[in-house]
Amino acid sequence: MIKKLTLLFIFSTVFFSCKKEVKQENQKVNVVTTTSMITDLLHNIGGDAIEVVGLMGSGVDPHLYKASEGDVSKLVNADVIFYNGLHLEGKLVEVFEKMENQDIKTIPVAEKLDKNTLIGSDYFASNYDPHIWFSIENWKIISQYVVQQLSSADPKNATTFETNGKIYLEKLNELEKKLNSTITTLPKEKRILVTAHDAFNYFGQAYDFEVVGLQGLSTATEAGVQDVQKLANFIIEKEIKAIFVESSVPKRTIEALQAAVRSKDHEVAIGGTLFSDALGNPGTKEGTYIGMFEYNVNTIINALK
Incomplete structure (x- = not known):
């Protein structure tokens, strides 16, 4: 009750x-x-x-x-x-x-x-x-x-x-x-970050990334079929190598995007899971703000290189 x-x-x-x-x-x-x-x-x-x-x-x-x-x-x-x-x-x-x-x-x-x-x-x-x-x-x-x-x-x-x-x-x-030292190893033309929802705009602004979120800024906003197809076309056009899951957002949204790209005879990898709206488990490196940020950047750069 x-x-x-x-x-x-x-x-x-x-x-x-x-x-x-x-x-x-x-x-x-x-x-x-x-x-x-x-x-x-x-x-x-x-x-x-x-x-x-x-x-x-x-x-x-x-x-x-x-x-x-x-x-x-x-x-x-x-x-x-x-x-x-x-x-x-x-x-x-x-x-x-x-x-x-x-x-x-x-x-x-x-x-x-x-x-x-x-x-x-x-x-x-x-x-x-x-x-x-x-x-x-x-x-x-x-x-x-x-x-x-x-x-x-x-x-x-x-x-x-x-x-x-x-x-x-x-x-x-x-x-x-x-982070600046790590990010400079990725050419600017490859700095396109596609994630489950649009949580990384401040990151993009600081490090010159184009950021695209499937669900928009709030996870309360559901992504529709047209959103998925539009973003799939964008990934193919820009030849993006990897897209990213978020720890606080269901994985199925990014998997649907990956499937949409595949249906158009192209491939995009899931580059890993990023921590966006929450840290990792207590006691882990990702369970701290500093550790989370470093982990995210390393995951992004390694997947997009």
Whole structure:
């Protein structure tokens, strides 16, 4: 029966039945995050000084994610909530609005970015592409913003957050150099990235790739037969060697595209699985933002060379 209740009714029920625990003087700040990218970022900057609870694990699609009663309980007991914003977590927007009304600090990390640097999109109510983590420059800005917000929420650990933030920025700078070196090995005319949905526009902008997604920016938009045929013709025309599956999107969409190309007496390989809207499994290299980005780039370059 609980699944049939509306999200707001679930929130109201959980909020009024759960009393937020009184925080002891030495108790850690309780942080709740949405996507796995943001969870990883908070672990890097907060370290052992905070408690982090992530709502979305590996392989989870934030576009379609719905909060469970257990999730709302976690949100109610948070001191600070970090989420992407720009309507990436579209089905959670009403919940976050309720949180603000209940004096729980909610922080959309995208709000720190200059709107002039964002890629426009008619698919989202924000009118911007929310896949901001595929720009390392964006992630640097957001990292510094998280340092500021954590320091405000927990001043006694501000020095720790600032130190961790500087270390993480150095790692992002190293990642950027490594990726630039790898990507320059692929000629510009071969830099065409075809994926299940259009999550890589910031990546394309940063590294001069033409990016084409079968499902558009949001996985809530289904690809039709005409979309598949049109993209199949594009692949043949551009002589694209490989297309890519995404970990958070069903494989069948890309397999259908591959079959459509084959039906026209051409071949295109599936170059591998990319991590787009979620990181890999915890404990793996791809389970971190830095590891995910490096893995994606190596997979793309190796398949398209």
